Amino acid sequence: MAKLNLNRVEMPRQDPKARGKNFNEVALGYSLEQAKEEAGRCIQCKKRNCVTGCPVEVDIPDFIQAIREGDMPAAVRILKSKNALPGICGRVCPQESQCESTCTLAKKDAPIAIGRLERFVADWERNNMPKANSAPPAKPRPSGKKVAVVGSGPAGLTAAADLARMGHGVTIFEALHVAGGVLMYGIPEFRLPKEIVQAEVKFVASLGVKIELDSVVGKLATLDEILANGYDAVFLGTGAGLPMFLNIDGENLNGIYSANEFLTRVNLMKAYKFPEYDTPVKVGKKVAVIGGGNVAMDSARCALRLGADDVYIIYRRSEAEMPARREEVENAQEEGIQFKLLTNPKRFLGNEQNWVTGAECYEMELGEPDESGRRRPVVKKGSEFVIDVDEVIVALGTRPNPLISSTTVGLETTKYGTVVADEETGKTVKDRVWAGGDIVTGSATVISAMGAGKKAAKSIDEYLRG
């Protein structure tokens, strides 16, 4: 057996100083040589643990083998047969806790950089096979059945792509003016270029999926009306769109944003190009971001790029408990984001014009583990101190929007507002309705939403073929 190569090929990245001032992509992607070198490290295990670690079951060793052999069209074909959104997944999936964590070489701390290779294949296709996106793939035999997909985020796009490939007539209803959901409004350009999202949306459309924009289901047609009007099944993938706040004093002061609002203004509405684009966004000199997840990192790094002098992450636990991807925390640290850990806001202070001027915070310490298994943060009595800020972004997570559940008869929801659905099939208690992604799980990841979309598509197909 050949000697194991434990040297992962590093991802070229923009210099931290330079990138803190632009919205261009931070990670630059492999060259063909780098991709071949990394692919060459794969030992092509008989037992394909990496595939079991992938929620959409991409045939990872096969596409890696194709890269190694320099057969890029084959790599594209293998990858896209399971994953309609590889350019997106290669950038935002937490591979370190999925396919790469189950890679045999992970035991040696040098798993194959599957995510980077996936990204390379997707980018190669976009740059070298432009016709693949314009020429629709061979159409399957139409089943004569119609499926409505509500929401065009990762769950909806995946379900729609799979259902279309199975021969069903699919229409996506999207509330916003572009398709992509959180991929468009939430994740910033420097982590996921919008051009790539739109190229992959176009691919899904090329499979025969119709996309109806500006369509707020529940306000226009209700779910029940959709079911009554010729659709045989519905997949709900509306995500968790309702921002959570701290519910503390001063939270409605001017200059305090939900992360959803801040990121929507910046990413979806392109406020970073104001006044060329009409939507403005306020950028303070001293910005506090409350929370420790990926959305908090994204918000902090956007604020920095928009010209803030000091950007703080205020998080009530310690770095070890942060839910953000390790890579994103490191990126943020490199760029100069300041971490105020074991710190939690008590209230926000404002001036006479109702603008925020400070965050009064408690110091925290870690106590016994709570239900999440992480050590519970406890307030240190009398530890209040004030951080001067002129902008606050609250990134505490999101809940499902009640718009659909409140206008639909017979859909079961939990006390968190999530829709109850079978974990394996996505089937809800309501006849002909499936659901998946954040609307079922609460805020989670792009790939887990895609996995749910895939499972639901399979279950819907089985039902429709009865």
Place this chain on the structure above:
Amino acid sequence: MYKILLREDLVPGIHLFKVAAPAVAAKARAGQFVVVRIDEKGERIPLTIADWDKDKGTVTIVFMEVGATTARLALLKEGDAVADFVGPLGVPAEIENYGTVVCVAGGVGTAVVAPIARALKNAGNRIFTILGTRSKDLLFWEDVLKSVSDRLIVTTDDGSYGRKGVVTEPLKELLESGEKIDRVVAIGPVVMMKFCSLTTAPSGVKTIVSLNPIMVDGTGMCGCCRVSVGGETKFACVDGPDFDGHKVDWDLLAARQRIYIEEEKCAYDEWRKSHAA
């Protein structure tokens, strides 16, 4: 794209568009709004639905030029189209037979009051309407409101038409006239809605206002439009836009409407400069 089928300039700076939007028209109800985006670079702005026609598939909006976006919108002609026209959003106005309802309309809010007054009239209410503007040349839809009102009082700030003064004066007189008033609906500028609510507070007559904070998506996603009502934070886009005027934190609403005042001025100045020629 959503085509503008009819354009009418109601008064200087206030325009009416009848837009082809059959799906919205099929569902629209009094008190709801749409989010409009002119083009690719445009912002999303909420505009209240002034009228709709299910059969013809049209929705009517009335807007006032107050900044760059509305000034840009005002340049569009019949046959032009807007990129996005999303709705109907928000909770419809509560319509029941309450008895006697006073509808107070201020400025461009007249267009918002009209469908609500009509729906209330159709539900069997007696409607007293107070219509206020700054001066006679800004008055529109007097005839529309007259057709759904049992009584109509017009006020102008400068006395150029109707009664000289502001809407709260006749409102106060009606409340004190011995007439049994069961409900008040007041829609117009924030300061007008605030003072109408203060006027009706002593009598305890339920007073409904329609709030217009800054919005982005209009579907509950961003929280930009949060308002404080009875000490609780609400999102005007999904919990409103109608609220109990006696419980609204008016100062907060006014302050939050000023968040982008510098940017709005900058954009409007830029726009005017580029259109000076």
